[in-house]
Amino acid sequence: MTCRAPRIGIVDSGGPVAQMSGARAFLAxxxxPAxxxxxxxxxxxxAVVRRATTEAEILHxxxxxxxxxxxxxxxARALRWLSPRCDLILLSLGLAADRAVLREACAEALATGAVLVASSPARGPLCWPAAYPGVIAATGDARCDWDELSLLPGGVIGAWCASPERGGRGMGGASLGAARVAGHLAAQWEDARADAAGWLADRATHIGSERRSGIPA
Incomplete structure (x- = not known):
């Protein structure tokens, strides 16, 4: 049986020319057109998402x-546009304040069945939309190899983030960690989609500061 790959929406700065078919810009x-x-x-x-899953369609x-x-x-406008079109939405960003318009857009997207993954700082104050209920908060964790995950305080999921400790170069941090978390989900979508947060937590190699074994396949 062939497993369906998810359609992934990315809320960010767009992509290269070859990846911008169907993309849209949400301006001030x-x-x-994007x-x-x-x-x-x-x-x-x-690129992190595409490395994890070559079959999923990406919409910027x-x-x-x-x-x-x-x-x-x-x-919020970007989310409302993506949520009827995408199974999995990656918000590789974080805002410093809780705003009703964004809170409502996230709730609406979740109500459609979309899975939302958003960047969260590894340390420091909350940011949004990662702090909203139902949104998977994700960050970079320098302990994680490409195939590893961590479960951090507050239910934040950590992942590979191109850190120098893992041979990474160029951009890194919470945004790339969130992209890697989205990639984990996308690559195993049929298994992960029903309870994405629980699926990720069950596969965490690192729980807080501890390392565990016996991770589900």
């Missing part, structure tokens, strides 16, 4: 222009 002054990535961040995030929702600055309202 309205929505429109342009190729000018920051490189969405490209790096998309562009909320950054030529600077890493956006708003809750723009992210």
């Amino acid at each position: 002054d309205g929505d429109g 342009r190729p990535d000018r920051l490189g961040h969405g490209t790096a995030v998309g 929702a562009q909320v950054f222009d030529d600077r890493p600055v956006t708003s809750a309202e723009r992210v």
Whole structure:
């Protein structure tokens, strides 16, 4: 039996020209066709997802222009556009304040059955949308090899993040960790989709500061 790969939405700065078919930009002054990535961040995030799963279709929702600055309202519009179209949505970003428009958009997306993964800092204050109920908060964990996961305080899932400790170069951190978490889910979608958060936690090699064995296949 062939397992269906998920359609993955990425809320970030877009991707290279070859990956922008069907993409849309959510700008401060309205929505429109997306342009190729000018920051490189969405490209790096998309490359991590694509490395994990070559079969899944990726759809970019562009909320950054030529600077890493956006708003809750723009992210909410991107979510509302992606949620009817995608099974799994990666928000490789975090905002410092809880805003009703973003909270409501996340709740609506979750109600459609979409799985949401969002970047969360490994240390420091909460950020949104990762802190909303039902959203999988994900971060980078330098202990994790490509195939490993960690379960951190507060239920945050840690993953490979291109850290120098694991031979990584260039961009790293929570955004790439979140992309790797989304990749874990996408690669095993038929098994993971019903309880994505529980599936990830069950496969964590590291629980807090401890390492465990006997991880499910």
